[in-house]
Amino acid sequence: MDWHEEQQGFLVRLNRLIDDLRLRSHVDLVPAPKEKMPGLYARSHVVVYPSDYPEPLGLAPLEAMSAGRPVVVTATGGLPETVVHGRTGYVVTPGDLGQLSDRVRTLLLDPDLSRRLGQEGRRHVERQFNLQTYVDKMSAQYSALMKDSVEGLSQSG
Secondary structure (H helix, E strand, O other): OOOOOOOHHHHHHHHHHHHHOOOHHHOOOOOOOHHHHHHHHHHOOOEEEOOOOOOOOOHHHHHHHHOOOOEEEEOOOOHHHHOOEOOOEEEEOOOOHHHHHHHHHHHHHOHHHHHHHHHHHHHHHHHHOOHHHHHHHHHHHHHHHHHHHHHHHHHHO
């Protein structure tokens, strides 16, 4: 996804690599509005998110995993915290197109592995990124802050 067309140079290099590796029949680089993403995830065998921006979380890989698709992401920002390397997809070095293409090729050539990682990705999102988990974590944070505040007040007074 490149909503603001800021990654044109990267896309040129990526398209060249796709052609060099003769993967064009397996890869679609599709400009699409957000509303079409569920349908694109459903069509995909692998979702690649090679961001070079330090994303705080990276919603697209979570959406892809929730759709049961394995993902390949770069190790930037919070992306390594959302994708469990080797279990829900792969985390690769930013800018390393060889590593990126190797991981994508592995998933394309091994449908059973791709399916396993996709299924585990869905379970991972359901366990770690559901609303109840966030509410529980936030409540625990607030409780800890309140406890620290009360203890701080009682020690100073």
